Amino acid sequence: MHNFTYHNPVKIVFGKNSINKLNELIAPKQKILLAYGGGSIKSNGVYQQIISALPDHQIFEFAGIEANPEYDTLVKAINICKAEKIDLILAVGGGSVIDGCKLVALASHYDGEAWDILTNPTLEFTKAIPLGTVLTLPATGSEMNCGSVISRRSIGAKLAFGNPLVYPKFSILDPEVTYTLPKRQLQNGVIDPFIHVTEQYLTTDINTDIQDGFAESVLRTLVKVGKDIVNGSTNYDTRANWMWAATNALNGIIGVGVDQDWATHMIGHELTAAYGLDHAQTLAIVAPQLWRFQFEAKVSKLAKLGRNVWGLENLEDRLVATQAIILTEEFFHSLEVATKLSDYNIVIEAEKIANTLFAHNSTNLGENKAINKEAVIEILTKAQ
Numbered sequence: 001m002h003n004f005t006y007h008n009p010v011k012i013v014f015g016k017n018s019i020n021k022l023n024e025l026i027a028p029k030q031k032i033l034l035a036y037g038g039g040s041i042k043s044n045g046v047y048q049q050i051i052s053a054l055p056d057h058q059i060f061e062f063a064g065i066e067a068n069p070e071y072d073t074l075v076k077a078i079n080i081c082k083a084e085k086i087d088l089i090l091a092v093g094g095g096s097v098i099d100g101c102k103l104v105a106l107a108s109h110y111d112g113e114a115w116d117i118l119t120n121p122t123l124e125f126t127k128a129i130p131l132g133t134v135l136t137l138p139a140t141g142s143e144m145n146c147g148s149v150i151s152r153r154s155i156g157a158k159l160a161f162g163n164p165l166v167y168p169k170f171s172i173l174d175p176e177v178t179y180t181l182p183k184r185q186l187q188n189g190v191i192d193p194f195i196h197v198t199e200q201y202l203t204t205d206i207n208t209d210i211q212d213g214f215a216e217s218v219l220r221t222l223v224k225v226g227k228d229i230v231n232g233s234t235n236y237d238t239r240a241n242w243m244w245a246a247t248n249a250l251n252g253i254i255g256v257g258v259d260q261d262w263a264t265h266m267i268g269h270e271l272t273a274a275y276g277l278d279h280a281q282t283l284a285i286v287a288p289q290l291w292r293f294q295f296e297a298k299v300s301k302l303a304k305l306g307r308n309v310w311g312l313e314n315l316e317d318r319l320v321a322t323q324a325i326i327l328t329e330e331f332f333h334s335l336e337v338a339t340k341l342s343d344y345n346i347v348i349e350a351e352k353i354a355n356t357l358f359a360h361n362s363t364n365l366g367e368n369k370a371i372n373k374e375a376v377i378e379i380l381t382k383a384q
């Protein structure tokens with residue numbers, strides 16, 4: 001196990017009616033920027049619950065943060081925060097709203113152009129506006145991590161940043177607010193956390209028993225609830241287990257002391273920027289082909305996936321590992337999520353995607369830096 005320091009400061013308030021606790025979580029008289037997306041929170045009652053829970057606060061509203069949050073939109077929110085001297089940003093929505101608000105929180109205490117935060121990882125910050133979240137879509141884990149992914153459509157970019165200053169101070173997770181999610185977001189909400197786990201688990205086998213066991217538990221839960229979730233089950237326990245699985249997939253706990261991959265995500269972000277595919281769709285397309293490309297390096301962990309998640313009993317690692325990839329693809333198909341670019345009517349320009357990817361990244365990708373430009377082209381061609 002590699003050395004590590006682990007500190008996650010996010011207070012999680014989980015369960016039915018937990019939005020009512022907002023008043024206890026936010027100090028009185030604070031100026032709040034209530035930020036949300038395209039309006040789902042108005043039609044499903046979440047907005048009203050929030051307003052009712054905060055009768056004594058000065059609330060400024062910022063609506064319209066898009067799926068794959070758009071930089072140009074977020075600049076408007078940054079200007080409001082600076083002008084109004086906002087005390088706390090309350091992000092209400094899925095990963096896009098939360099990620100967008102992380103940029104707003106940090107950039108509001110930065111005098112340069114906010115885009116620098118995405119392009120210059122060496123910038124140092126001392127302050128961000130405190131952030132709280134009400135999660136409405138379990139998927140990204142953004143509610144309990146300090147990462148953020150921002151799109152800038154005018155230049156075809158989708159880039160990530162991370163900074164400990166943007167860990168939410170608190171996140172409210174009420175499984176009942178997920179009942180209104182449409183099928184496509186339910187599908188995304190099972191696939192994205194599944195791949196978050198595999199990015200941290202399907203790497204080098206270095207005897208990390210706790211992390212592996214926890215990762216397998218998250219995967220088994222997603223497999224157990226996945227079909228019911230996608231079929232719209234409103235069983236509370238099913239929703240609660242799904243929501244908590246998605247948070248644990250990317251709150252750092254399974255990633256301590258292990259090698260991490262993330263090449264599937266990096267390639268996937270380019271596919272979203274180029275073709276507008278949902279984040280999770282890109283992952284379902286790229287991951288199986290990437291695992292096949294990296295089969296030798298990942299065989300031991302793929303075999304663990306086969307045995308401990310898919311229940312395979314064959315003694316031979318390579319056979320189990322091969323079968324584990326097939327069973328994972330079949331799981332995605334059982335959720336009606338396609339795993340080939342052609343299924344989405346996309347004809348890929350693999351070389352162009354690879355060039356753009358490596359214009360944004362100066363080093364090769366993956367836990368052993370084996371994913372170079374040629375590898376990306378091969379993976380995408382196989383995913384066609």
Ligand code: NZQ
Nearest residue numbers: 037038039040067068094095096136137140142147180181
């Ligand atoms: O905008 P509204 O009207 O609210 O509708 C949203 C949105 O259209 C809708 N929705 C959310 N909650 C709902 C609801 N509809 C009905 N009922 C509800 N309760 O769902 C749509 C999609 O929302 P979005 O936030 O875009 O989805 P998701 O949570 O999957 O976030 C995707 C973004 O997160 C990034 C992705 O790249 C992508 O930009 N990621 C962030 C990560 C992180 N910060 O750690 C890691 C991930 O790997 C990922 O890259």
Ligand code: ZN
Nearest residue numbers: 140192196265
């Ligand atoms: Zn993801």
